[in-house]
Every structure is written in structure tokens, then in C-alpha cells.
Amino acid sequence: MTRGRAGAVATLVAAAGLLVLTWAAVVGPGSLVSGTPRVFDREPPAATASPTSTAPPGAVSTREQLIEDTETVVDLRWLGELLGWVMVVAVLVGAGLLARHLWRHRWHPPEPPESADFEVLPDLHRVAAALAQSSAAQLEAVAEGSPRDGIQRCWLRVEESVAEAGVRREPWETTAELTVRVLRLLDLDPRAIGGLADLYREARFSRHELGEPERTAARSALHRLHSDLAELEGPRR
Known part of the structure; x- marks a missing residue:
């Protein structure tokens, strides 16, 4: 890869990283990707008044019914935080590449002209x-x-x-x-x-x-x- 292409890639990476970092700072790292809890399909049945009362044959207990009526919720907030840190690292790497490119192509004063050899004519x-x-x-x-x-x-x-x-x-x-x-x-x-x-x-x-x-x-x-x-x-x- 030539120096010009490397400088262009570094500039694009730094710009994209800055945009993502700004967005992540506004919405919060945990909100980038996270699981959304799902609500119960129906209200759990109320408990019976008497703890000693026995359920009729074939009836399901309240605990088992709660387990069946409750769906598992997956918390993916850690994935959003991980993605946020990845974006931060990407921004830092892009900024480093951009700084390196700018440093290598910084302005240098022109070199003095080389002394030209010439023949000294005799007297x-x-x-x-x-x-x-x-x-x-x-x-x-x-x-x-x-x-x-x-x-x-x-x-x-x-x-x-x-x-x-x-x-x-x-x-x-x-x-x-x-x-x-x-x-x-x-x-x-x-x-x-x-x-x-x-x-x-x-x-x-x-x-x-x-x-x-x-x-x-x-x-x-x-x-x-x-x-x-x-x-x-x-x-x-």
C-alpha cells in the first residue's frame, strides 16, 4: 500500500471512529445493542386464600404455572458495552494512524543545493x-x-x-x-x-x-x- 492510500485509509478510519464515538456518547454504550425483556402473556393466577387447601386432581400448582407463563429474558447490555469499547479502541487506532501519516508527511525545509564541482582554470x-x-x-x-x-x-x-x-x-x-x-x-x-x-x-x-x-x-x-x-x-x- 502506498503512502497516499495509507493516509486516506487512516483518515477514513479516524472519521468513522469519531462519528461512532459521538453517537455512542449520546445514546450510551449499553443502548447500542441490548436485549428487550418480553412481558408476560397473561397475569399469573392469584394464590388461594388457604395454604392448606388442596388443588383438584389434574390442576397445575401456582409455581409451575408461573414457570410456564414466564419467558426467559436475555440481558445483552454487556454486548453493547463491549461494542462501545471496541469503537473507542478503533478511534484511538485511527487517530494514531492519522497522526503517524501527518508526521511522516510534515513539511521539511528544502535541502541546500549540492556543491557543483567545476574546473578551476590555471593562471x-x-x-x-x-x-x-x-x-x-x-x-x-x-x-x-x-x-x-x-x-x-x-x-x-x-x-x-x-x-x-x-x-x-x-x-x-x-x-x-x-x-x-x-x-x-x-x-x-x-x-x-x-x-x-x-x-x-x-x-x-x-x-x-x-x-x-x-x-x-x-x-x-x-x-x-x-x-x-x-x-x-x-x-x-
Whole structure:
């Protein structure tokens, strides 16, 4: 049974019980259902004057005649009282159900809105400045050692610049994913970002030999990123 139906039933029971209780209070519990004594069919015969007189043969004694002329009366007033108490209990139960229904469906203040998670954008000006300051170190790193080591070092320099700008890494992000996300927020050349990130992953996780063409490609991607950063910093200055 749903809450709405339970509340309606409780209301009807309480209303019916209140009506019956009012009626019982007016007429009295004993008058609801009771037996009605039945009167004698005829008057009992008068007693004889002389107690010593004997009745003629075949005559019925006065006591026996009274027993025959008197019908048994059944007193059902207790049943009316019982019914009255039953009605009182029904009213109390209905009132309790109604009170319970009203209590469960009482008014509650609206819940405060849940706080919405939103992404806090990094300070892009600070990020661009940090990348521009480390541009020379990035180019030096890509030129040192083997092509594999140089590509990894220059990318790590870029990651360090992003971290120094105070950008928060999301729990689901790696440092490389964070760096790519921030570079894209700066509206830099997406081909240069993707190319440099791919070269870093290839240099770190692959086992085949990397040569000077890969080093040159990484250096070209860095020059393109530095050029875009200079264009971003120029109007602000």
C-alpha cells in the first residue's frame, strides 16, 4: 500500500471512529445493542386464600404455572458495552494512524543545493611566462646526449615549467597529460603540442633506435611553441 492510500485509509478510519464515538456518547454504550425483556402473556393466577387447601386432581400448582407463563429474558447490555469499547479502541487506532501519516508527511525545509564541482582554470599568464623563461633550457636539453635522452629532457623541462606555475594535476591525470592540457589551454599550435608529446612517449617507452631526425622534429616543435608564446606575451606587455 502506498503512502497516499495509507493516509486516506487512516483518515477514513479516524472519521468513522469519531462519528461512532459521538453517537455512542449520546445514546450510551449499553443502548447500542441490548436485549428487550418480553412481558408476560397473561397475569399469573392469584394464590388461594388457604395454604392448606388442596388443588383438584389434574390442576397445575401456582409455581409451575408461573414457570410456564414466564419467558426467559436475555440481558445483552454487556454486548453493547463491549461494542462501545471496541469503537473507542478503533478511534484511538485511527487517530494514531492519522497522526503517524501527518508526521511522516510534515513539511521539511528544502535541502541546500549540492556543491557543483567545476574546473578551476590555471593562471595562463603565469604558465606562459614560466614556459617562456625556460625556453632556452628546453632547447639546450634537446641538444644534449642521445636523441632519446634529449627528447625526454626537453619534455621534462616543459613539465617542470607547468608545475612551477602552480597548475593542479587532477587525480586521473599523469604529468604528461597535465602538460598537454595546459598547453592546449594556452591556444598554442596543436600540431606542435601533439608532435612533441608523441616524440616524448616514443622516446620513453619504445625500444627501437631514435636518430637525429627525431631530435630535429622535437627542436622544431619547441621553436613553434616558443613563437606562439611570444605572440601571446607581446600584446600583454
